[in-house]
Amino acid sequence: MTIASVDRTIRLIKTGAAAGSTCSPDLAAGPWEFDSGTPGYGPGSSMGDVLPTGSPRQGALPERYRLATTEELGERIRAAKETLGDRVVVLGHFYQRDEVLQHADFVGDSFQLAQATKSRPDAEAIIFCGVHFMAETADLLSTPDQAVILPNLAAGCSMADMADIDSVTDCWEQLEDLYGTEPDADGRVPVIPVTYMNSSAALKAFCGEHGGIVCTSSNAETVLEWAFARGRRVLFFPDQHLGRNTAKAMGIPLEHMPMWNPRKPLGGSTADELGDAEVILWHGFCSVHKRFTVDQITAARLEHPDVRVIVHPECPMAVVDAADEYGSTDYIKKAIEAAPAGSTFAIGTEINLVQRLAAEHPEHTIFCLDPVICPCSTMYRIHSGYLAWVLEALVGTAEQPAEVVNRITVDQKVAGHARVALERMLAARPPAALPAGSTSSTGTGA
Numbered sequence: 001m002t003i004a005s006v007d008r009t010i011r012l013i014k015t016g017a018a019a020g021s022t023c024s025p026d027l028a029a030g031p032w033e034f035d036s037g038t039p040g041y042g043p044g045s046s047m048g049d050v051l052p053t054g055s056p057r058q059g060a061l062p063e064r065y066r067l068a069t070t071e072e073l074g075e076r077i078r079a080a081k082e083t084l085g086d087r088v089v090v091l092g093h094f095y096q097r098d099e100v101l102q103h104a105d106f107v108g109d110s111f112q113l114a115q116a117t118k119s120r121p122d123a124e125a126i127i128f129c130g131v132h133f134m135a136e137t138a139d140l141l142s143t144p145d146q147a148v149i150l151p152n153l154a155a156g157c158s159m160a161d162m163a164d165i166d167s168v169t170d171c172w173e174q175l176e177d178l179y180g181t182e183p184d185a186d187g188r189v190p191v192i193p194v195t196y197m198n199s200s201a202a203l204k205a206f207c208g209e210h211g212g213i214v215c216t217s218s219n220a221e222t223v224l225e226w227a228f229a230r231g232r233r234v235l236f237f238p239d240q241h242l243g244r245n246t247a248k249a250m251g252i253p254l255e256h257m258p259m260w261n262p263r264k265p266l267g268g269s270t271a272d273e274l275g276d277a278e279v280i281l282w283h284g285f286c287s288v289h290k291r292f293t294v295d296q297i298t299a300a301r302l303e304h305p306d307v308r309v310i311v312h313p314e315c316p317m318a319v320v321d322a323a324d325e326y327g328s329t330d331y332i333k334k335a336i337e338a339a340p341a342g343s344t345f346a347i348g349t350e351i352n353l354v355q356r357l358a359a360e361h362p363e364h365t366i367f368c369l370d371p372v373i374c375p376c377s378t379m380y381r382i383h384s385g386y387l388a389w390v391l392e393a394l395v396g397t398a399e400q401p402a403e404v405v406n407r408i409t410v411d412q413k414v415a416g417h418a419r420v421a422l423e424r425m426l427a428a429r430p431p432a433a434l435p436a437g438s439t440s441s442t443g444t445g446a
Contacts, residue, residue, distance in 0.1 A: 004098045004356040004358070004359035004360070005098045005099060005355075006097065006098070006351055006352050006355050006373065007097050007098075009355070009373065010022055010027045010028050010373060011028050013373070014028040021371070021372050022372065022373045022374065023043075023047075023373070023374035024043035024047060024374075026042075027043045027044060027373075027375070027380070029043075030066060030383060030385070031152065031380065031381045031382075031383050031386075032058075032060070032061040032066055032383075032385070034154070034381075035057070035058040035060065035061065035152075035154060036057075036060060039051050039055065039057070041156065041377040041378055042154065042377045042378070042380065042381055043377060043380075044374055044376060044377030044378075044380050045287040045288045045290075045374045045377055046158040046287040046288075046376070046377035046378060047377055049161075049287055051156070051158075052161050052164065055154075055156055056132065056153040056154065056156065058152050058153045058154040058386075059153075061385055061386060061389060062389065065385035065388055065389050066385060068385065068388070070099055070384065073387075073388045074102075074103075074384065076388045076391075076392065077384060077388050077391055078103070080388065080392050080394070080395050081103065083395050084391065084394055084395060086122065087124045088123060088124065088125045088126075088127060088391070088394060089105050089106070089116075089120045089123040089125075089126055089127070090103055090104045090105050090106075090127045090129060091104060091105070091106050091108075091113045091117070091128050091129060091130065091138070092104030092106070092107045092113075092129040093107075093108070093109065093110065093113060093129065093130040093131075093134065093379065094107065094108065094109055094329045094330075094333070094350070094353045094356075095130075095329075095350040095352050095353055095375070095376050095379040096129050096130070096352060096382060097352060097379075097380065097382070097383065097384070098352070098356060099383070099384045100129050100383065100387055101129070101356075103384075103387060104129060106119075108330065109216075109328055109329045110133075110134050110137070110197050110198070110216070111197060111216040111218065111328075112330065113128070113130065113134060114134075114137050114138070114141055114197075114422070115426075117138040117141045117142050121142075121146070123146060124146065124147065125147045125148075125149055125394055126138055126142055126146055126149065127149045127151065127387070127390055127391070128148060128149065128408075129151060129382050129387065130155070130379070130382070131150075131155045131160075131378050131379060132150060132153075132155060132156045132157065132378075132408070133156075133157055133160045133198060133199060133200055133201070135148050135149075135150040135408040136200065136201040136408060136410050137197070137201070137204075137422065138408075139201075139408050139410050139415075140201060140204075140410055140415055140418050140419050141419075147404045147407050148407065148408045148409075149390050149405070149406050149407055149408070150406050151382050151383075151386035151387050151389070151406060152381045152386045152406075153406055154378070154381050155378045155381040155382050157198055158286075158287055158378070159198050159239055159284055159285060159287070159314075160198050160199050160200055162238045162282070162283070162284035162285070163195075163199060163237040163238035163262075163282050163284055164202075164203075165200070165202040167262040168193075168203060168206055168237060168262075169206070171235065171260055171262060171267065172193070172206075172210070172235070174265075174266060174267075175190070175235065175274070175280075176190075178266070178274055178275075179191060184232065188228075188230060188231050188232050189211065189230065189231045189232070190231065190232055190233065191231055191232070191233050191234065191235050191280070192210075192211060192212050192213075192227040192228075192230055192231030192234050192235070193206060193207045193210050193211075193212035193234075193235045193237075194207065194212055194214075194215055194223055194224065194227055194234050194235065194237075194243075195207050195213075195214055195237055195238070195421070196214070196215055196217075196220075196236075196237070196238060196239050196242060196243075197214055197215065197216050197425070198238065198239065198286075199214075199237065199238055201410045201414050201415070202414055202418075203237070204417075204418035205414040205415070205417035205418040205421070206417070207417075207421040208416075208418055208420035208421035208424075209417040209420075211230065211231075212227070212421060213424040213425055213428065214421045214422050214424070214425035216328070216425065217242060217312070217313050217314070217327075217328040218330075218331070219428045220242055220246040220313070221246050221249065221250060222428045224236075224246060224247065224250060225250075226424075233278050233279065233280065234278070234279045234280065235260070236280065236281055236282065237260075237281075237282030237284060238282050238284030239284050239285060239286060239314055240259060240281040240282060240283060240285060241285055241286070241290075241313065241314050241315060241317065241320075242313050242314050243257070243279055243281045243282075244257055244317050245313045245315075245320050245326065246313065247278070247279045248317065252278050255276070256276055256277055256279070257277070257278065257279045258273050258274060258277050258281070259281050259282075260280050260281065260283060262283065267283075285314070286314040287376075287377070288314075288349070288350050288376050289311075289312050289314035289315045289316075289348065289349065290315075291372075291374060292311060292315050292316075292319050292348040292369050293319060293369075294319055294322045296346075296348075296370060296371075297309050297319065297322045297323060297348075298322075300346040300369060304344045304346070304365070306344055307344045307346050308324050308325070308339070308343060308344065308345050308346070309322070309323040309324045309325070309345075309346045309347075309348070309369070310323060310324065310325045310326065310327065310332050310335055310346075310348070311323040311326050311347070311348030311349070311369070312326065312327070312329065312332070312348060313326045313328070315348050329349060329350075329353055332353070332357075333353075333357065336357055336361055336366065337361075339364060341363040341364070342363065342364070343364045343365070344364065344365040344366075345364060345365070345366045345367070346367060346368075346369050347367070347369065348369045348370075350375060350379070351370075351373055352375055352376075354366065354368040355368070389405070390405055390406055393405045
C-alpha cells in the first residue's frame with residue numbers, strides 16, 4: 001500500500017489514528033456494502049445526488065474477495081495478469097484508488113484512456129477502472145472482438161446522469177420550434193449540440209446524428225469554434241461549468257449563456273433570451289468540483305502567500321476566476337512536474353489525484369483546496385476486490401471455466417452515430433498549450 005492511499009487515510013481518520021475529516025463515515029466501508037442496499041451513488045461527493053431509476057446495479061461480490069486483505073488482493077491481481085499476459089489490458093483513471101491504479105497498464109484522464117483503448121487492438125479484454133461512460137466509450141472505440149469490462153457496474157457518474165436522452169430530445173424539439181431548422185445565408189444551422197465526454201453513449205449518438213460533436217476539457221474551445229463555424233449557437237451539455245468557463249474565455253457574454261433546466265418550459269428562459277443565446281448551458285454539474293469555493297482559495301492564500309492555485313474547469317466560474325490557472329487533470333499533473341522545487345500548490349480536483357501527486361512530489365507542498373476528504377463517489381466504487389474478481393474470472397479454474405463478467409456493450413443502433421461524434425472529437429486539435437504558470441489554461445483531457 002502506498003502512502004498516497006486515500007482509502008488508508010480515511011480509515012486512519014475514522015479510527016482516530018490520524019487528524020482530518022471526511023464527508024461520510026461510510027467511506028471507510030467496502031463498496032460492496034452498498035451494492036445491494038438502497039440505490040444510490042454511494043458515499044462521497046455524489047451521495048446527495050439522485051440516482052436515475054433503472055441505473056446499473058452490481059451483484060454480490062464473492063466473499064473471498066470481500067474478506068481478503070489489500071496485500072492478498074494485490075498478489076491475486078498480479079498473478080492473474082501474469083497468466084493472462086497480452087490478452088488483457090487494464091486502464092485506470094487518475095481518480096482511482098492507489099490500490100487499483102498500481103495495477104493499470106495505462107493511467108490517464110478520460111480522453112487519454114479513450115486513445116489508449118485504440119492502442120491495444122490485439123487484447124481480448126479491456127478492463128476499465130473508471131466509470132460507466134468511460135467503459136461505453138472504450139467499447140465504441142475498441143474492435144468488435146474485444147470485451148470491455150467495468151469491475152463494478154455501480155460505478156456511474158452523477159453528472160452524466162443529469163442529462164438523459166429523453167430530456168435532451170425534448171429540449172431539442174422545443175429549440176427547433178423556436179429557431180426553425182433552416183440554415184442561414186452562410187449555411188449555418190440554428191443550433192449545434194455539443195456533449196462533454198462525461199455523458200452516455202446515447203447522448204454522444206444524439207450529437208452524431210444531429211451534426212454535433214463530443215468535447216473534452218482540453219479541446220472545449222476548439223470544439224466550440226468548430227460548432228460556431230456550422231451553427232449560430234450551441235446547446236452544451238451536461239456540465240454547465242465547463243461550458244460557461246470555456247465560452248467566457250472566448251469572449252461570449254454571460255447574458256448570452258442562458259441555462260436550460262429540463263424541468264421548466266423553454267428551460268426556464270424566455271423566447272427573447274433564447275433568441276439572443278450563443279451557448280445554451282444544461283443544468284448539470286460535477287459534484288466533486290462543485291465542492292470547491294472562493295473562500296477555500298482565500299484561506300489557502302492567507303496560509304501560503306506564495307501558493308499556486310490550479311483548479312479543474314468543471315469548478316464554478318467564481319472559483320476558476322479566483323484561481324491562478326485552470327486545466328484538466330493531465331494539465332495539473334504536468335504543471336506540478338514542471339515546477340521548480342519548493343513550489344506550493346493548492347489543487348481543486350479529486351482527492352485521489354491530489355494526494356497521489358503530493359506523495360510523488362515531496363519536493364513540493366501540495367494540498368487539496370477542500371480540507372474535507374470527499375472522493376468521487378462512483379470512482380470510489382471500484383476496489384481492488386472487484387478488479388481481482390473480473391481478472392480471475394477471465395483466467396478461470398478447473399471447476400469454473402473462464403468467463404467475461406460485467407461486460408459493457410453499446411447497442412449498435414446507438415454506436416454508429418456515437419462513433420461519428422467521437423471521431424469528430426478525436427480530430428479536433430486544441431491549440432498549443434500555454435506555458436506552465438500562465439493563467440486560464442487548459443490541458444489535455446477530461
